Amino acid sequence: MKQLVILSGKGGTGKTSVVAAFAHLASAGPFAGQVILADADVDAANLELVLHPKRLDTEPFRGGEVAVIDEDQCVQCGDCESICRFDAIVETDAGWIVDPVACEGCAACVHQCPTASIAMQEQTVGEYAYSDSLYGPLHHAHLYPGQESSGKLVTEVRQRACRQALDEQRPLVLIDGPPGIGCPVIAAVSGADLALLVTEPTVAGLQDLRRALQTLRHFGVPALVCINKADVYPVGAQGIDAYCRANGIDTVARVPFDPSVPGAMVAGAAVTAYRPDAPASLALSAVWQQVVAVLAKDLPGAAPAATVGDAARNNPD
Amino acid sequence: MRIVVASGKGGTGKTTVATSLAQVAAERDAVRFLDCDVETPNAALFLHPRLDVHRDVGIRVPRVDPQTCNACGTCAEICRFNAIAVVGETTLVFDDLCHGCGSCTWMCPEQAITEHLLVTGSIDSGTTPDGIAFARGMMNVGQAMGMPILRELKKSSPALSPTMTVPPRRTLEIRDAPPGASCPVVETMRGADFVLFVTEPTPFGLHDLKQVAAIARELGLPAGVVINRDGIGDAAVDAYCVESDLPILLRIPMDRRIAEAIAAGSTLVEANLDDRHRFRALLERILAEVTV
Amino acid sequence: MNVAISIAGQTPDAPFDARFGRAESFCVVDTDTGAWTFHANPALSASGGAGVLAAQFIARLGAQAVVSGAYGPKAHRTLSAARIECFLAPGNEARSAAEILDAFNSGRLTPADDATHGGHHGD
Structure with missing residues (x-):
């Protein structure tokens, strides 16, 4: 079983849009009936707007615990406020309360409260869902607005998708990753077989691509790069090409700017299904073929670079 | 504003x-x-x-003084993130699990823990x-x-x-x-x-x-x-x-x-x-x- | 000696669970007397550091060796500090705790001298 994550x-x-196109393309070719889909962008879960999932199962997702002050027992000493390093204890007209969003769940206040008025309470911060979609089984989730620990939810979504793939002997899990480079991204990529980075030829796109590639390298995940809207700023596309070449990364493809892409989004369809002959669709089909070819080879895992994180892991004292 | x-x-x-x-x-x-x-x-x-x-x-992470620490296990017990483990006579700290809350430092009965800055950005x-x-x-x-x-x-x-x-x-x-x-x-x-x-x-x-x-x-x-x-x-x-x-x-x-x-x-x-x-x-x- | 095995269940017939930190349960077998005990894994519900928590749990149960399918760097470090020997059993074939024990007793399991993977994040 291989895990392909799009980042x-x-x-x-x-x-x-790339994941949706891949899901569609995979449903027709040699991968027909072989793919499990996972939407790991849990605080902006958009894949379902294209895949039209029919929910088969929904489960509440419990995040970490947060502190709750019992106002009847609280003597308003404010000790909790002074020790909280997350500015989560807030004074209101009714006395001290815990801001559940700012609360880190460390329980420092629980230990410090002289009247034992603070307890930890588990929170439901989102939901995990399993659906049957247009192009195969979909594992997805929603983090409620403003909640923490999407990394944990991402891990859950991915594990469930992989478990199903193993049980049903499906060879590919296709993962729509979150933006950024932090906890949810790490949860989406660590241990994946291949990452396809979708970038755009802008100064901001290149800067973020660099950070994403460094992150993948840190976790030893091989990467391919696809430049979307490549013709909007050819100079920028050349800059990305040059950067990738210098870092030994294959730039698999360029996808042109194409109004069919937002058109497909509005129609709630994968662009390759919406307009199979549109320039973006043809380019994405070519990218998919290349990705399949790379996945088919047994990828040697890139060696993780020795970095601060590793040093911290191996030698904290 | x-x-x-x-x-x-x-x-x-x-x-x-x-x-x-x-x-x-x-x-x-x-x-x-x-x-x-x-x-x-x-x-x-x-x-x-x-x-x-x-x-x-970054965050303030704990350092345990092995001379003062008697491996009582309080820190490992109270840490909600499992960033400290006490096994036998050894206390281990895992920086990448630590959230820097300070609980272990305050709660250590031997005051064997000090904090130092772990740079994360x-x-x-x-x-x-x-x-x-x-x-x-x-x-x-x-x-x-x-x-x-x-x-x-x-x-x-x-x-x-x-x-x-x-x-x-x-x-x-x-x-x-x-x-x-x-x-x-x-x-x-x-x-x-x-x-x-x-x-x-x-x-x-x-x-x-x-x-x-x-x-x-x-x-x-x-x-x-x-x-x-x-x-x-x-x-x-x-x-x-x-x-x-x-x-x-x-x-x-x-x-x-x-x-x-x-x-x-x-x-x-x-x-x-x-x-x-x-x-x-x-x-x-x-x-x-x-x-x- | 006492050997701990990660399993999914509470009997000697229970299937082997290849995960360490997130294993459903552990059994501890005294290889001298043949006595079995079964313990739910308290780390199963931990939001982070499951491997560290499970390793401490195994240490408290008095195990001198452990058999699982994979060890992250933090779990491995904690187990090593507790002087618990780590052994690997392949997780892709369905086997019972009793079969794993046989393999252990006959010396057919590979020791894990180092972590088997880079560790998880966000779990």
């Missing part, structure tokens, strides 16, 4:  | 709008700009600050050619938690430039938010006076706009919307704004020349002089919305 660093480069 | 520019969906033009707004504001106001997207900060590419102050930031600040006081948080690659950097960034308050020839009318702070709708976005909005949403008129833009709009509503913050790439999609964002009482304060048409200029690192107001008037009007509308 971008910078948001809005067309990641989800 | 603190304005947050947020979007939910990434790549809708948040940084484009935030930097342009800062540039027109700097004509008459004292402006602070905070790039709060600590995972992928980009505003400096457009505002070109001279970042001359650098500060390492940095804050760089300086002044832009427009006289904007600029600061940016940047998380180190491989780190998972951006929140400590964001919290430090909000406290950093870069020094306002003394170069203005006329005394500023007002002091404004503009925060460029990270994408998404999880806690870093909430932290960026906390303490702000107004949230400006930048969205695109597509189903993806709308879906994610609803997520961030819910956060602003929860925090009781007034908000308005900029529709970017107007014309590429449908009218559902318009309908949502009407039904949720969100004023649409500016529409930026889909225009290939704009896309090209931004790709090359220009702000909107640099690319198109007419936009300066439109952004001045946007700023005044925001200020009017807040004082209502």
Whole structure:
């Protein structure tokens, strides 16, 4: 079983449109009936707007615990406020309360409260869903607005998708990753077989691509790069090409700017299904063929670079 | 007066709008700009600050003095993140699990724990050619938690430039938010006076706009919307704004020349002089919305 | 000696669970007396650091060796500090705890001298 994750660093480069196109393309070729889909962008879960999933199962997702002050027992000493390093204890007219969003769940206040008025409470911060979609089984999730620990939810979504792939002996899990380079991204990529980075030829796109590639290298995940809207700023596309070449990364393809892409989004369809002959669709089909070819080879895992994180992991004292 | 520019969906033009707004504001106001997207900060590419102050930031992680420690296990028991393990006579610390809360340090009966800074990112600040006081948080690659950097960034308050020839009318702070709708976005909005949403008129833009709009509503913050790439999609964002009482304060048409200029690192107001008037009007509308 | 095995269930017939930190349960077998005990894994519900928590749990149960399918760097470090020997059993074939024990007793399992993977994040 192989795990392919689509990432971008910078948001809005067309990641989800690429995943939707891949899901559609995979449903027809040699991968027909072989793919499990996972939407790991849990705080902007857009893949379902294209895949039209029929929910088979929904489960609440419990995040970490947060502190809750019992106002009847609280003597308003404010000790909790002074020790909280996350500015989560807030004074109101009714006394001290915990801001559940700012609360880190460390329980420092629980230990410090002289009247034992603070307890930890588990929170439901989102939901995990399993659906049957247009192009195969879809594991997805929604983090409620403003909640924490999407990394944990991403891990859950990915694990469930992989478990199903193993159980049903499906060879490919296709993962729509989150933007950025932090916890949710790490949760989406660590241990994946291949990452396709969708970038755009802008100064911001290149800067974020660099950080995303460094992150992948850190976690030893091989990467391919696809430049979306490549013709909007050819100089920028050349800059990305040059950067990738210098870092030994294959730039698999360029996808042209094409109004069919937002058109497909509005129609709620994968662009390759919406207008199979549109320039973006043809380019994406070519990218998909290249990705399949790379996945088919047994990829040697890139060696993780020795970095601060590793040093911290191996030698904290 | 603190304005947050947020979007939910990434790549809708948040940084484009935030930097342009800062540039027109700097004509008459004292402006602070905070790039709060600590995972992928980009505003400096457009505002070109001279970042001359650098500060390492991170979390305070425990160090156990093996001479004083008697391996009683209290620290391992109270740590909610399993960042400390006590096995036999050994106490192990795992920095990458630590959230820096300080509980183990306070609770150690032998006072065997001290704390030191684990650097997870940095804050760089300086002044832009427009006289904007600029600061940016940047998380180190491989780190998972951006929140400590964001919290430090909000406290950093870069020094306002003394170069203005006329005394500023007002002091404004503009925060460029990270994408998404999880806690870093909430932290960026906390303490702000107004949230400006930048969205695109597509189903993806709308879906994610609803997520961030819910956060602003929860925090009781007034908000308005900029529709970017107007014309590429449908009218559902318009309908949502009407039904949720969100004023649409500016529409930026889909225009290939704009896309090209931004790709090359220009702000909107640099690319198109007419936009300066439109952004001045946007700023005044925001200020009017807040004082209502 | 006492050997701990990660399993999904509470009997000697229970299937082997190849995960360490997130294993459903552990059994501890005293190889001298043949006595079995079964323990739910307290780390199963941990939001982070499951491997560290499970390793401490195994240490408290008095195990001198452990058999699982994979060890992250933090779990491995904790187990090593507790002087617990780590052994690997392949997780892709369905086997019972009793079969794993046989393999252990006959010396057919490979020791894990180092972590088997780079560690998880966000879990």
